Amino acid sequence: MLKSSVTELGYYKSTKRKLLDINMSDTSLNIAEAFMLKFFAAADRCGFRVRLAERGDCFRRRDITFAEHGTCNYLYLALWRPSGPSIISAEGVSVGFSLVEMTEEVPVKEVKGRYVRDERRINWSRGKNSAQLGFTSRRHIPSGRFRLQLYSPYESEGWHQVFFQTKTCSLISQIPKIIKAAQAALPVLKKEIQTIKERAEASRLRMEQQMVEYKKLEAIRKQEEAHKTSVNELQVIMAKWAEDIRIEQFFRDAEKDIEVCEAALQEQLRERLRAAREFMQGETALQRLLKWRTPEERLK
DSSP states (O other): OOOEEEESSSSSEOOOSSOSEOOGGGOOOHHHHHHHHHHHHHHHHOOOEEEEOOOOOOOOOOOOBBBBBSSTOOGGOOOOOSSSSSSEEETTEEEEEEEEEEEEEEEEEEETTTEEEEHHHHHHOOOGGGGGOOOOOOOEEEEEEEEOOOOOOOTTTEEEEEEEOOSOSSSSHHHHHHHHHHHHHHHHHHHHHHHHHHHHHHHHHHHHHHHHHHHHHHHHHHHHHHHHHHHHHHHHHHHHHHHHHHHHHHHHHHHHHTTTTTTHHHHHHHHHHHHHHHHOOOHHHHHHHHHHHOOOHOOO
C-alpha cells in the first residue's frame, strides 16, 4: 500500500488487486495496521487461519459502505477493490472480512491537491450564525474511524455482521466480540454451504433430466429426418425410373421409325440417334437404388 497512489481524498488506491480487503487513508495506516495485527493474532489463538481467497475457492466478495452516516455516491475516486475476499477459516468454513475507513461529510478546502477539513467553517457551522454561512464546499473525507464487516463468502446475500468504531469505542476493543461473532457464524455458514450443495445437486439432477429428455427428442428428430430423407430419395429414384423408361421407349420407337425411312437417311439418322443416346447416358434409377439407404441404415 505504501507504494500506491493516494487519491485527492487521501485513500490509498493500489494498482495491485491481490491484497487484503482494506481501504484506508494515508493518515490512518498505523491505526489500520495495529487493528489488523491484533485481529489476526486473536483469530489465530481461536483456531482461525487468515488468508486471501484463491481463484479455485469461487468465493464472493461483499461490498462495504464507506459513509459513516447515510450514503456517499461520489466516492468512486477512493474506491479500491481486491480481486477476491480476505477470509478467516476454521472447521472447514470460511468467513469473509473487509475493513474500511469510514467517511464523514464536512466542509472542506483544497490544499495542494488534497481535500482537508476546513476547521474554521466547521466551527462557524456550529455557531449561532450557522444559518448565514451560505454555500460551503462539503465532501466525504476519511474520518479516522473504521468499519469492519464479517460476511458469508458463499452467498452474495448471505449472513453478514458489521462493527463500527466510534469516538468513544475503538475497533480494537471490539475484537473479542468480533471473534465470537465469527465463531457463532460457523454453524450458520455450514447450513449455507449445505443449502448451496443441495441446490447444486438439484440443479445437476435437473440438468441430467433435461439432457435425457433432449436426447429422446433428438433421437425422435433424427428418426423422422432419416425417414423423410429416405422417402424423398426413393421418390426421386422412382421419378428417375419413369424418366429412364420414357427415354428408352423413345430410342426404341425411333429405331423402328428409322427402318421405314429412305436408305439414304437411315445411316445419318442412326448416327444422330447414337449421339443422342450417349448424351443422355448417366446414372440410372437402378444405380441410384444401389446407393439408397433405409432409415435404419442412416441411423447406424
